[in-house]
Amino acid sequence: MIRCLVVDDEPLALDILVDYIAKVPGLKLIKATTSAFEALALAQEEEIDLIFLDVQMPELTGIQFLNIIKGKCKVILTTAYSQYALDGYELDIADYLLKPIAFDRFYKAVLKVQQQQSLLAPVAAVPEKQSNGVPDFIFVKTEHRIQKIYINEILYIEGLKDYISIFTASERIITLQYMKKMEEVLPCAVFARVHKSYIVAIDKIESIERGRIQIGDKIIPIGDTYREAFFNKIQDRNI
The missing domain is CATH 2.40.50.1020 (LytTr DNA-binding domain)
Incomplete structure (x- = not known):
């Protein structure tokens, strides 16, 4: 089971991702929040496997968020702006989803993480x-x-x-x-x-x-x- 956290300052975008997560077996939503600071605290304190992370947020940008957690868990960036892709991949993100996010593209990104999880079987x-x-x-x-x-x-x-x-x-x-x-x-x-x-x-x-x-x-x-x-x-x- 992949434990998920969703952070996006747009409630509508948040609702879409929550709905998508509910449709995919093997995903468990731990929290969906519009607050980057709340998400950051959860990422550091809770056992989170995957974060769906918006890039442009008023409190803390997605790139700043990535720099703080430094690979603690897998991250899929969600944004309307493709120019952030390079920054994200340099910080070792799992995937990059452009808004509006279609379910098939969301599912493909999740499959990639699930495959990595299965290969990263505990030693x-x-x-x-x-x-x-x-x-x-x-x-x-x-x-x-x-x-x-x-x-x-x-x-x-x-x-x-x-x-x-x-x-x-x-x-x-x-x-x-x-x-x-x-x-x-x-x-x-x-x-x-x-x-x-x-x-x-x-x-x-x-x-x-x-x-x-x-x-x-x-x-x-x-x-x-x-x-x-x-x-x-x-x-x-x-x-």
Whole structure:
């Protein structure tokens, strides 16, 4: 079920989207509001999967709204002005609907989000664990199958927007997933986030030099945001 929020300062436009949402299975309307500030509070406090967001609003523009929530949930922009499309896509929106919005175009945009949701199936750590409490393996959904990956075989993980690549000594597995989700699933005692685009297996690190990590032939940068936490994590292993 996709939990939806609708925000538009025009009541008629709001009513149309509420009616469309009611017609589509798998969508659940959490709130429809003409207040951008109320919507912003809900987006930050509630579990919202998808926002239908107007661009031109008096309190807060849709682009300003996007900059504040920064990818917290999927967003479909709704506006009468096509010139905002580029700004929206640069902020990684799911789709862009021009008013007046036809139901078939609305449905197409929703299908796109539903397909992304199904591909972004949770990466599940299997309940069976080693004696130290670390899971033996995880499952990830690839293009054609759900693949089992042993935790101790992972060298590092590289992210690019919604996609991540999981590297082992023998293969690269690509899955439509978020780095944040992988970071939550992988055991923190074994893995470290070292950059917005990299998670590394601590025991696979061969050397650290000048803010860079070497694992096999791969050189991985250490981002400023993650530097202190990373070095604190490996401090106990230093001699």
